[in-house]
Amino acid sequence: MQNNFLEQTKKKLIISCQALPGEPLHSSFIMSRMARAATMAGAAGLRANSVVDIQAIQDETALPIIGIAKVDYDDSEVFITPTIKEMRAVASTGCQVVACDVTGRPRPHHEELADIVEQMRAEFPDTLLMADTDRLESVEIANQLGFDMIGTTMHGYTPATEGLNVADNDFEYSKEVVDLAKAPVIAEGKIDSPAKLKRCLELGCHAVVVGGAITRPLQIARTFVDVLD
Numbered sequence: 001m002q003n004n005f006l007e008q009t010k011k012k013l014i015i016s017c018q019a020l021p022g023e024p025l026h027s028s029f030i031m032s033r034m035a036r037a038a039t040m041a042g043a044a045g046l047r048a049n050s051v052v053d054i055q056a057i058q059d060e061t062a063l064p065i066i067g068i069a070k071v072d073y074d075d076s077e078v079f080i081t082p083t084i085k086e087m088r089a090v091a092s093t094g095c096q097v098v099a100c101d102v103t104g105r106p107r108p109h110h111e112e113l114a115d116i117v118e119q120m121r122a123e124f125p126d127t128l129l130m131a132d133t134d135r136l137e138s139v140e141i142a143n144q145l146g147f148d149m150i151g152t153t154m155h156g157y158t159p160a161t162e163g164l165n166v167a168d169n170d171f172e173y174s175k176e177v178v179d180l181a182k183a184p185v186i187a188e189g190k191i192d193s194p195a196k197l198k199r200c201l202e203l204g205c206h207a208v209v210v211g212g213a214i215t216r217p218l219q220i221a222r223t224f225v226d227v228l229d
Helices: 005-009 028-041 051-060 084-091 113-123 136-145 172-180 194-202 217-226
Strands: 013-017 045-049 065-068 097-101 128-132 149-151 185-188 207-210
Touching: 005 045, 013 028, 028 045, 028 051, 045 051, 051 065, 051 084, 065 084, 084 097, 084 113, 097 113, 113 128, 113 136, 128 136, 136 149, 136 172, 172 185, 194 207
Parallel strands: 013 045, 013 207, 045 065, 065 097, 097 128, 128 149, 149 185, 185 207
Antiparallel strands: none
């Protein structure tokens, strides 16, 4: 079956439906209903974490999915689909895209990203690969390895970029990524308003992922409570 993810999501909104252990909405059932709401609202795609959540969401909607698996390992700071084991598991769900950390940091078990990409291309030739990058050097790595799309996902969330994000630097970084990337750019991270989404598209991003501002009510509620302090 042809993978039309890029055509389906061009200049559109992708909604991230995720809740980690310890968060009040951590439940595959609840995430599937979040996905249903996103579908009804007009989202063009979804981003989901874990095989069980992806499968539950697939039961609710036919929207294309960027799949990930957040797993902590003792020997690495990389946690977004960090090893070939998680990459295979996510791809086996049939989701259209598998995203993984591409930040230049050592991976668990001393695995090499180039080897992971090569194995995935051989085993899942119809699955697109997305690089969750943090800085321009990481975008270069994604270019060299031939990722199908490049996300700004990790910008501001690694030691090299801590405290930075697209919203805080007037979108200059996002534009730099668009200019450097050899693949379509997916803007993601701290995009918490329709105006910011629109600006990312104006800068040349292929699509925009919005998560917390839509699907994390605890986070949303805190922004209201904080103004009362």
